[in-house]
Amino acid sequence: MRSALLALILTTSAVYAEGFGAAGLLSGKNKEDLPPIILSSGVPLSDAPWVLKSGTYYEFEIQGDGSQELALVGPEFFRAIWVDEIVVEGLEIRPLGLDSIEFDEAGEMEIGFVAIKPGRYYLKIPGTTGETQRVEITIE
Template structure:
């Protein structure tokens, strides 16, 4: 009697598991996700004469979409740009700076000592709201909010 009950219970669990798999929509992707990235508006660090303002103040992104983001430093300040949570939840394709491409698994910090620029190519992989900011300048407003859906 116990074996029949156990078997019925296992069959019921298997049925529930199978039904839940069928109910979840599957992700649809045709081809390589990182080709043809959407170019975001350039992020400019130091849009004022003091060098603390940034433009734009926020980005709205989608998971699974490839993006390229050019970051331009005005040279008014030194900027150690970090985004700890955001950088953890992107697939990084490459960083271009000067005449080189840097292919790495992750970014810890992008440091701009003078007027310069870098471009990152990435795919967000986790929804959330994140901050990208210049270390030591967050309180002065050198921060960008990134919304990922």
């Protein structure tokens, strides 16, 4: 599975590099925007669970208002996706993997990824137990 995904990504990157535009997984036809996650003291993270389709490219923003130092953890989710990029203040980061992210002050980031492994996952504020402090995620 990993070999096939890597070959697909390399093929897609090569086509894009030749000036033909994005194709396959990274094409605009395969991209969906998710609602933003708001990191703010006492505010629910999300209005509804996310239901994702394996093989689809997604983007979402995380907006921290600086009301409190807050993080999001979801190691199982981050291992079930391929993170294409994280954009913070115009800087693009292309990580090999993630475990968590943290906002020490107000700011915004955007994460682009491909959903890969079907299952049930979550993103949550560490140390919390309330349902409003987590986003339930299903990859079909």
